[in-house]
Amino acid sequence: MVDQSFVARLKKVYSIYTGGLIALLILLYIGEKLFGLPPTFIGYVFLFGTIAVYAAIGIISRTGKVAEYYVAGRRVPAVFNGMATAADWMSAASFIGMAGALALQGYNGLAFIMGWTGGYVLLGVLIAPYLRKFGAYTVPDFLDARYGGKIPRLVGIIATIIVSFTYLVAQVTGVGIITSRLLGLPFEVGVFVGLMGILVCSFLGGMRAVTWTQVAQYIVLIIAYLIPVTVLSFKYTGNPISQISYGFALQEIDKRLAQIKEDPKEQEVREIHKKKAEELKAKIAALPQSWEEGKKKLEQALASLPEGDPKRKEIEKQLKEYPKSPQEAKEKWTEAMKKEEAASKPPKPYTEPPKTAKDMANFLALTLMLMLGTAGLPHVIMRFYTTPTVREARTSAAWALFFILLLYITAPAYAAFGRYELLNLVGKSFAELPSWVQKWAAVNLITVKDLNGDGIIQFGEISIHPDMVVLATPEIAGLPYVIAGFVAAGGLAAALSTADGLLITISNAISHDLYYKxxxxxxxxxxxxxIGKALLLVIALLGAWVASFRLAIIVELVAWAFSLAAASLFPALVLGIWDKRTNKYGAVAGIIVGLVVTLAYMIASRFYGFELFGIKTIAAGIFGMPLNFIVTFVVSRLTPPPPAQIQEFVDNIRYPKGAVKAGAEE
Structure with a gap:
């Protein structure tokens, strides 16, 4: 049963917290306008102030009890579990990356919104309530009980760690971007500074601390996300409801892109990009000699300059960034060539859907992988183990979908207004470059180069990293820095909330599922x-170290995790609930085949340029997922059926009442 007095206390505490947050915003705004508070000070307040609140919640919620540490004592009310689930779910990819992908890709970016929202419906209908009824701690717990024996648990542990660690790297990347921007630190340093914010919550109190911190983080991230786009909407349309007013921006974007397509100066810049792509293609063809010649040329140029010459720094930087081997040169130059080739083509209409069969196949494959991956993510599924009852688990799924909806229906508006503001740069002289360009260029998220030497900014001379769009929009729109700082705090909250959940999931997989079980x-x-707490530290440091290499943009890293989840865990979970005949032989074989095929395609596609039917790396699970289902079904039918008690277990788990295997603490 739900403790109503506990619910009332929670409402009171979080109402006070929200009021205090709004008051802080107002005070900082007044301080910036009237007393000239510097941006650095505001950045420190948002970074360390919010982390201090999260740390305080972590300290208050610290626990050494197993049930509290792993599943928050199974007493989180539906509304608050919905908010925590939404925060856990809406990672840096949702907050930072999704609107950025929409802003730069247009219609194609809708795959992320459709896939993630559709996937959450699948999770709420097909999986979440039944796993809560099962009443354990983790996904491998379910695989062990449902399929019998330690082998299903072991392959479940491996899949959980691979999926969750890939996702974790994306979140730590987001934390590094935000921290480096707020504090003016290099990205590689910002990653480790931001790591402290992740650890203060999850380390002290496990799932209990993470749950109540995630509720606080959701409040920060949703307010931070809504403010800039509401202001922009009112600025351009007089209507503050951005979700219904951004059609204006879409129309203006397509008009502007049509003009850019025919502009002779833009065509000139596109030709320059085409020539650069051809040069890179020639360098790749001439490997390894071209790599050796390039390195030698830089070393000779450095040696010819006297000590103290300002040009030495630039050449030293180029040498440091130069590929360490011909193989690395091939990877970097191929990626650069693809970017130049893309920049050499006229811009497509912003709202135009995919035209070719290849593009449509990628769009649909990515949408499907994001849907099925959502329903197979261990750190999200674990949230449904924390509710008091099965009914509360179902209700919390509905609340979570509502809280997620608030951000997801706003993302297209954010993208449209952000894109419109960015297009306002085109046609200005380089002497008029706004200050925000230099600020974001310092963290390598935007470059603007005068390629044709006319002193005027062309569309083809702007290169923007998708991860900067949301964070930079307040500054681009000329809003006070306090809003920009608060948006960064919201992005930090999104990244921290998901990173906390992922760290708990990975450490539980090792300490509970592997070591204890x-x-x-x-x-x-x-x-x-x-042991779980010690593992948190190790995994967090390892995640930060991998993130410091910036392997890909946040959205791409997250899409990899979803493909891996869709191809490994989703079939085993769905068939484990809905098909009595599926046995451990089929489930184990299916998980292994799905995981290996997807990983192999990812590596071959990402690093060696291999493609099958034109499918990109981010939708790699489209090959592993169906093979998983087929192998699981066939092997299960060719081997003995599960024992009678397991088949009865499957029947009982689908009934709407009761708990099949609730823990002793319940």
Whole structure:
């Protein structure tokens, strides 16, 4: 049963918290306008102020009890679990990356919105309530009980770690971008500074601390996300409801792009990009000699300059960034060639859907992988283990969808207004470049180069990283820095909330599922929790180290995680609930085949340029997922059926009442 007095206390606490947050915003705005508070000070307030609040919640919620550490004592009310789930779900990819992808890709970016929202419906209908009824701690717990034996648990652990760690790297990347922008630090340093904010919550109190922190983080991220786009909407249309007014921006974008397509100066710039692409193609063809010659040329140029010459710094930077081997040169130059080729083509209409069969196949494949991957993400599924009852799990799924909806129906408006503002740069002289360009160029998220030497900014001379669109929009629109700082705090909240959930998931997979359930079942509960906390530190540091290499944009990294989840865990979970005949042999074989095929395609596509039917890396799971289903079905039918008690377990888990295997703490 739900404790109503507990719910009332929670409402009171979070109402006070929201009021205090709004008051802080007003005070900082007054300080900036009347007393000239510097941006650096405001950045420090938002970064350390919000992290201090999250840390305080973590300290208050600290626990050594197993049920509290793993599933928050199973007493989180539906509304608050919905907010925590939404925060856990709406990662840096949703907050930072999704609107950025929409702003730069137009219609094609809608795959992310349709896939993620559709996937959450699948999760709420097909999986979440039934796993809550099962009443364990983790996804591998379910695989063990449903399929029997330690092998299903072990392959589930491996899949969980691979999926969650890939996702974790994306979140730490987002934290690094925001921290480096707020504090003016290099990205590689910002990653590790931001890591402290991740650890203060999850380390102290596990899922209990993470849950109540995520509720606070959701409040920050949704207010921060809505303010700039509401102001922009009112600025251009007189209507503050951006979700219904951004049609104006879409029309203006398509008009402007049509003009850019026919502009002779733009055509001149596109030709320059075409020549650069051809030069890179020639360099790739001439490897390894071209790599050796390029390195030698830079070394000779550096040696010819006297000490103290300002040009030395630039050449030293080029040498540092120069590929370390011919193989790395091939990867970097191929990626650069593809970018130049894309920039050499006229801009497509912003609202135009995919035209070719190849583009449409990629769009649909990505949408499907995001949907099925959503329903197979271990860190999201774990949130439904924290509610008091099965009914509360169903209700919390509906609340979570509502809280997610608030951001997802706003993202297209954000993208449209952001794109419109960016297009306002075109036609200005380089002498008029606004200050925000230099600020974001300092963290390598935008470059503007006068390629044709006319002193005027052309569309083809602007290169923007998708991850900067949301964070830079307040500054682009000329809003006070306090709003820009608050948006960064919102992005930080989104990244921290998901990173916390992922860290808990990975550490639980090792400490609970692997060590306790397989290696040493006699370990004491307090030792299990201590091992989980130690693993949090190790995994967090490893994630930050990998993120510092900037392997891909945030949205791409997240899409990899979703493809892996769709191809490995989703079939085993769905068939485990809805097909009595599926057995452990089929499930294990299916997970292995789906995971291996998807990983192989990702590596071959991302690093060696291999493509099958034109499918891109981010939709790689489209090959592994159906193979998983087929292998699971066929192998299950060719091997003995599950024992009678397992088949009865499957029947019972689908009934709407009761709990099949609730923990002792319930």
């Amino acid at each position: 397989i290696v040493n079942p006699n370990i004491s509960p307090s030792t299990r929790v201590k």
